Amino acid sequence: MNRLKITLAALTALIALPAFAHDGVHINNPYARVIGGVGASGAVFFEIENHQDVDDRLISVGTDVAERAELHTRYEEGGVMKMMHVLEGFAVPALGFHSLARGGDHVMLMGLRSELKSGDVIDLTLTFELAREVTVQAVIDNDRKPEDGAVGHDMSGHDMDGITKQ
Numbered sequence: 407m408n409r410l411k412i413t414l415a416a417l418t419a420l421i422a423l424p425a426f427a428h429d430g431v432h433i434n435n436p437y438a439r440v441i442g443g444v445g446a447s448g449a450v451f452f453e454i455e456n457h458q459d460v461d462d463r464l465i466s467v468g469t470d471v472a473e474r475a476e477l478h479t480r481y482e483e484g485g486v487m488k489m490m491h492v493l494e495g496f497a498v499p500a501l502g503f504h505s506l507a508r509g510g511d512h513v514m515l516m517g518l519r520s521e522l523k524s525g526d527v528i529d530l531t532l533t534f535e536l537a538r539e540v541t542v543q544a545v546i547d548n549d550r551k552p553e554d555g556a557v558g559h560d561m562s563g564h565d566m567d568g569i570t571k572q
């Protein structure tokens with residue numbers, strides 16, 4: 407019994423230490439999906455890990471690879487998956503997580519400036535209310551399966567409902 411407790415404690419320490427060893431936010435497992443060439447759209451997914459003991463919020467994203475980058479979410483309406491621009495951004499709870507994943511929240515890239523292929527890496531700058539700017543390198547991975555089995559962010563059905571084109 408004692409031995410089990412010690413093992414569990416050691417394991418907990420191992421898991422907890424790297425995660426909370428520094429301040430700010432950490433971006434886990436970033437990747438992007440794109441289809442088409444110049445002018446096409448893409449979506450970026452990752453997990454935000456908040457190491458701060460206060461709530462934070464992702465409020466904007468910038469990149470040089472597209473004309474525009476926005477924070478989007480997907481929702482179902484009448485059996486049809488739609489998406490919308492989330493102006494207030496994504497809340498990340500204190501010492502918690504927020505996932506951008508297929509079928510849900512994502513970073514939308516509109517008007518790609520070059521043709522991106524699987525394996526290419528793109529740079530993004532995420533701006534948080536408190537942690538301020540965090541740079542992310544996301545690999546293009548069009549073959550990755552949805553982690554959670556949710557409805558995929560299928561670009562062929564990626565309607566642009568509610569988005570005003572510039």
Ligand SMILES: [Cu+2]
Pocket residue numbers: 449478479489512513514
């Ligand atoms: Cu979108």
